[in-house]
Amino acid sequence: MSDQALRDHVLYVLKGGGAHLGFEQAIDGLPRELRGAKVDGCPHTAWRLIEHMRICQWDIWQFSVNPDHISPEFPDGLWPATDAPPDDAAWDACVHLFRGDAQAMIDLVADPSIDLFAPIPHGDGQTILREALLVADHNAYHLGQLAMLRRCLGDWKD
Template sequence: MSDQSVREHVLDLLKGGGAHLHFEQAIADLPEELRGAKVDGVPHTPWRLLEHMRICQWDILEFCRNSDHVSPEFPDGYWPKEDAPSDSASWDQSVQHFRDDLQAMIDLVANPDTDLFAPIRHGDGQTILREALLVADHNAYHLGQLVFLRRCLGVWDER
């Protein structure tokens, strides 16, 4: 398999589609009043999942491109303390940051000058390929949780 072929497969995973849900589908039309809603027996709200995904994706991206990056404290630094956004603007800002960081990871992988297989100098064996796959996998997992929550809350259309 060629480098370009691997690159294209990873980009497909990051962008969603096929058997993977698009981020935009998972958050579309989620009523503002349900962004902090809890479901019995489920530890997360839509807001907590969105923020967790944003923080983790940002952390992985920054690790890939910034040798001075310091990750949040695990596990508390990867989850918001509050169950709901303080206002609609906070939700919108988190969504936009998620989109921007996802696009930055896509751009990094798509760049033919990025060696997907070279160890990241400041890491301990990680590669851009591994980190991009981690982003895709982590996002897919939590997007599934978000859809589950939306189903429980009665606001998921089986598009």
């Protein structure tokens, strides 16, 4: 497989291709009143999932490119403190930042000058390929949770 073919496959997954649910599809039409809604037996709300994804994606991307980056404390620093966003502006900012950081990771993988297999100099064996796949995997997992949560709330259209 060529280097470009590998990049194309990873980019496809990062963008929600194949069996992966895309971010836009997962949040499309989610009513404001359900952003903090809970379902019995489910530990997370839509806000908790989306904000957690944003924080983790940002953390992974920053780790990948910034040797001075300090990750949030695990696990508490990776989750929001509240079940619902404080206001519409917080939700909108979260969604905007998620999209921007997703694009930054896509741009990193798409850059042919980046060796996807080279160990990240400030890491302990991680590569850009591994971090990109971690973002794709983590997002897919939590987007699936969001779809199930929305289904349980009666707000998911197949």
